Amino acid sequence: MNSSPNRLVAAHIWVAFIAFAVAAVMGAWQMLVRSPIDAPLETAETYFVSVTGHGALMAYVLPTLFVMGFGYYVAMTALKQPLPGLRWAWAGFYIAAIGIVMAVVTVLSGQATVLYTFYPPLTGSVFFYLGVLLVVVGSWIWVAVMITAMMKWKRANPGAAVPLAMFATVANAILWLWTTAGVGAELLFQVLPASLGWTDSIDAGLARTLFSWTLHAIVYFWLMPAYIAFYTILPKVAGGRLYSDTMGRVSFILFLLYSLPVGMHHLFMDPEHGSGFKFLQMMLTALVTVPTLLTIFTIGASLEIAARLRGGKGLFGWVRALPWDRPMVLAAGFSFIMLGFGGFGGLINMSYAMNSMIHNTSWVTAHFHLIFGGSVVIMYFAIAYHIWPKLTGREARSLTPIRVQLWLWFVGIVITSFPWHILGLFGQPRRVSSFDFANPEIAYWGPWTTVSAIGGFIMLAGAALFVWNLATLYRGAAADRTMSYAMAVHQPREVPRVLNGFGLWNTLVAVLMIVAYAWPIAQFFFLDTYPAPVQRVDVGG
Amino acid sequence: MTVTRQHDGSTDEPDDLKEADLERALRLVPRGAAALAGLAVALIIVGWLLVYLLVFLPRGPVN
Amino acid sequence: MDEKRIVRSELRWVFVVAAAVTLMLVVIVATTLANALHPPSNVETIDPATLHIAGEFTEANLGTQENADGTVTVRLIATQYAFVPRCLPVPEGRPVSIRVTSPDVIHGFIVAGTNANTMVVPGFVAELTTEFDEPGDHLMPCHEYCGLGHSNMWAVLRVVPEEEWIPDANGRMTCELVP
Structure with a gap:
């Protein structure tokens, strides 16, 4: 890490993974609290402080800092130009870091036990919300740097196709700007004024609607680095080529379009919206499956190229010929399996009236832990393992601890989340600290909850080994610092303008968001609504 | 097929695949990928149908 | 291999995907209409x-x-x-x-x-x-x-x-x- 740009990348990724490690301890402990086994320090207060911390660190800090760090790295290595605005990037990092410390201290002191989803009219200390807002502000600087870097490259390379890794990174930056608008408005206009004592009531329905604007798109923001790795790193590591660069561009554009106007599928069970808009957003949600389904085919074909080149035979037998000993390939394999199961759960969540069967049960927890904790975070691991030699200049001394770590994480998440699906169908609510397992009605939940908790500790072992690997393993032979990305079978020299920028797509996002959200938000200003009294959870409230 | 060196800089270090090998591999691709992805999607849709028809609907109407 | 063949294979896959998603939506819409299903939405x-x-x-x-x-x-x-x-x-x-x-x-x-x-x-x-x-x-x-x-x-x-x-x-x- 001899140069400042590399330090910038490493600093972001380290903060992301330190937050991850702390949150992993919290998560495993929470599972113990929910199980029939006694946990140390078990009270309702410690549990919900922990849930708030786990959620905020895993949902806001880990992905945001990782996406930023990886984005800076892609901008430098895919565009092969110095990062414009390096000082700004550092400023963004320190702003986010201050925000993280502010939010974490506030949460741990019990002044903001409102969960990471805020849930007004519950209102905590202003420092929690300000901390989260600072992380967002830091990430907005990243957005500006990403867009500037792409524009600068386009001016220097007129007419040339923006490398897919950077095209996707900028798609994610623009997606993120749109995504943060919802929660940003909720914080600025509703939650912050309440936490400062300027207002004494909050329209809870409006707050939930604004949060839903953010709540689904944020998941795709988390997911994009995994997809960038699938399209632009994995095919090369596996020894093949990307089957279609065009399909990559199309998929990333579809993510930008369809991950935003669908957030109301989180509000299917809410009384403040009519069934019309819920139905509309259900239909739009069905469309967001398309880019993921395109991806599994395109990446499958890219891996098949690699496997056939290695002598792979048969309709399915080629899978065995892939170099599974390479961490990136192993992680991607696990990622796709978890994406399959997580996607299955997600399809059930989005199916309109069927949401009644599982809304706010452990089923939902299972779904997003499989998708985010599973398929996405395992790719964060793989990306970190892949670029660490290039950042540190040293190869890993051995790949065995890396493979063990990936296995631990995969097995852990499967053992954690499969029982959660079953418990969800039984009706076990999420976000509850303890169950009366002596009650015969729910006694049979006990064993499933215990199995799930065991999975949580396997994940914790995987998390610990990951941090250990990153900190100690890269002391081997001198490494080639060059980062190269996968070539496509048909490497594009030029691509149509619409596949090389985001002007048209931004306009379309705006249109879709107006169609999907204009009335659901506006209705609160036409309806005779009654705001709910602010309820402070911090001392002095 | 020819592989061109790119303006875009992303292939400054082209991989060392031989074009003839790639051509041969591409005679089979994407049959395996289509089979695998198709099977995965089919299983997911069947699973979804089973849950919708055999678990959700029998639990009663939602009106 | 020429690029058109790749695009054609992708389009065939898009057709499969569209069929799968359509099947799901048809089941949802049919059962929703037949039983007047809707999530709690009385505003x-x-x-x-x-x-x-x-x-x-x-x-x-x-x-x-x-x-x-x-x-x-x-x-x-x-x-x-x-x-x-x-x-x-x-x-x-x-x-x-x-x-x-x-x-x-x-x-x-x-x-x-x-x-x-x-x-x-x-x-x-x-x-x-x-x-x-x-x-x-x-x-x-x-x-x-x-x-x-x-x-x-x-x-x-x-x-x-x-x-x-x-x-x-x-x-x-x-x-x-x-x-």
């Missing part, structure tokens, strides 16, 4: 500050009420940290409408093992209609974080067989929880 506002003083959700009105047409309406309040009332009798196999609101913060519930599920948002009345076919007690936990006492917020929905369903002269029915 009915209420003042959380005064709901205990006057109107539908005053204490005397809470609980189970059999209507003239044989259907049943259950009215309850979700408040930190209890459902009022805590025991809700309903008849087996008849349409039951549950109407619920909150005077304080966001709550929600699921009746375990059934499709009865809703959020309870202060300022709005949530209403859902379903049927319960399995006699006996069903736990009904609050399923949305509402404060530190959230985990202790449970009610019981008691599904009563038709022969034991004997409401009083006003059509009211109550039940008691055995501690």
